Amino acid sequence: MNSVNQKIIDAVIEKAEKVCPDSLALIGIYGSVARGDEYEKSDLDLLILIQNDEGWQLGTGFILQNSKVGYDIYCTNWDRLRYDAACHHAQLSRMIDSKIVFIKNQQAYDELCNLREQAKLFLASEERFQRVNKLVDKAKVSYANAYLHEELGQVRLDAFGVIHSLMDAIMLFHGSYFKRSTKSMLEELAALPIEEFFVDHIKSVAASKDVLEIRALLKSLLLYTEVHLKQKRNKAEPSASLAGTYEEMYSNWRNKVEEAAKQNNVFASFMNMCSLQNMLIEISDEVAIGTYNIMEEYNPDCLEDNVSLFDACLQEYEKVYETAGIAINYYPSVDEFVADYLKN
Incomplete structure (x- = not known):
């Protein structure tokens, strides 16, 4: 870890001791810095776990002029981590993969480890399919909105809602989650056993300037997802x-x-x-x-x-x-x- 990132982490720890000594539980790093594949414009992704509302004082955002890199010092509480552990989405890398670099409360660290195991067990369970269905339902609402709206900009936002929910649904369906940033999401998706056109359609939506084309692409994505999600389910025999x-x-x-x-x-x-x-x-x-x-x-x-x-x-x-x-x-x-x- 470079000196800039270390100074930021040290500053968070020092401020916690000054303004909310009972709030900070632990700090972890995730993203490119944790994986060791950051580049000169990479920011620092931190898991700052706080135990009470006083800990929100640690949060802030800033931009370093010399490097033109923006930093978001974002805090996370237990409610958020438990929500993540229940796999309501597939953006779970922060909770599961963070490398813990500072522990103030050992009990909090143990609880984080328990939540990580809970999430992994959930991803391997049949229960995850309930989450998948809810995400598809959420995608359908965004899809309906894409037909209710006429402005290209708004339809693009609706398309984002469809794509975001369907990508999460397919990832969870296969018992996995996104481990890298947005720029690598399609690569992670393509690594799953899905048809190549699914990723191509997502790219086409992002490049489209036509409302009718976007709607047609979204329909194709939804229909394919529904068929794909039915392939792997082992249904119970009548009992x-x-x-x-x-x-x-x-x-x-x-x-x-x-x-x-x-x-x-x-x-x-x-x-x-x-x-x-x-x-x-x-x-x-x-x-x-x-x-x-x-x-x-x-x-x-x-x-x-x-x-x-x-x-x-x-x-x-x-x-x-x-x-x-x-x-x-x-x-x-x-x-x-x-x-x-x-x-x-």
Whole structure:
């Protein structure tokens, strides 16, 4: 580490002793300086962990005129580190890879090590796919905004939101995180088992001057991501955990679809059929129950067809119950249900 960086770190430690001696827990370095590949314009990326609000006094920003390098002395509290450890994004290098150069509180260092292990375990777990799905949903909001806005500058910002969320989603999906700066992100992404055009499309968005082209590229990125994220998931086989789902489908929507047909209420039929479809999609994301294309076959011109379609889906889902060894809860009368319910 060069003398400028060392002086900055020493100054933070000295100021902490003067103005908030109980605040500073530790200091780490990350980024190019920690990796040893910095160049003459590299700044110093610091993990300054503080334990209370007094520690925010240590934060500042400045520019050295002789080198024209800007420095951001940014502090981090435990809430931020715990958020990072829960892998809400893929920018985890600061938390996981920082080289600790100063320890004031050994207990804080031990807790940081625990958070690092927590993050690594999360990246290797099935639970990470929930984060991935949320990031894709976030990308879709930005994508929708790209269609709501007309100004090129605003659409570019919307595109940034899409790209940022999708890159994080794909990285987390593969159980990894970005270890280098923005300029190397695409290289890290390209190292994953993804199609080459994905990175090329991102580059094309950055270079585009046309709103329609940007929107088309974003759509392609989103569609590819959704397909890619489904490739690796190992879905569970139907099991007893599905108990009650058939009955829920029946009780929530079956008779409502039939009533909608009798009243020729297209809206009610549409909404209830969509609800059934969404429940099946939610289950199929986790369990191998097959594919149900209900809304592809939905018929707004003959609502009786939708009743038949609903029943056909239920009959198909009965096979899932059979595979899982689940019996449908039928009772000849409410008295028999009550007796059985109270008995168990």
